[in-house]
Amino acid sequence: MTHPLMYVAAKRHTTVREQALRSWAPRSITAASQYARRVLGDDAATLTWEALGVLRLDEHLQAFSSLDTASGQHLVLHYSGDGQGDERLVLRRTCDSCTSQQADEVTSLEQLGLLLTRTAAWPDINARNNGAEA
DSSP: OOOHHHHHHHHHHHHHHHHHHHHHHHHHHHHHHHHHHHHHOGGGGGOOOEEOOOOSSSSOEEEEEEEEEETTEEEEEEEEEOSSSOEEEEEEEEESSOOOEEEEEEOSHHHHHHHHHTSTTHHHHHHHTTTOOO
8 A cells, every 4th residue: 555655745746846847937037137148248138038948847947039030040049057157058040941050159249249240140130230340
């Protein structure tokens, strides 16, 4: 016969998991926003972050922010981390007409600018910036 303690432990585990799921998205967005601001500066405060789907129930937080779609290329920043120091931003580039995807870690605003100059979308981005050189 199953001991009642097993049912209590299983119920407790289910409750903890449900609470973690409810708080996961807000924690992901907050961590992404704070980390992006540390890496990219105060202008990163204007990014709109969305939580990425839950991959596993632990402290691994994930969020993304769409930057632009230009010249058929989608530019998206992805945040992943634990909100405690093991964090990273990645610029992902996908295109409408191909199946390729490129991803590079972003460690500074200057590096993000350099990565953007290497995209097919750069001429459109640069033109909207009045042709200022990177």
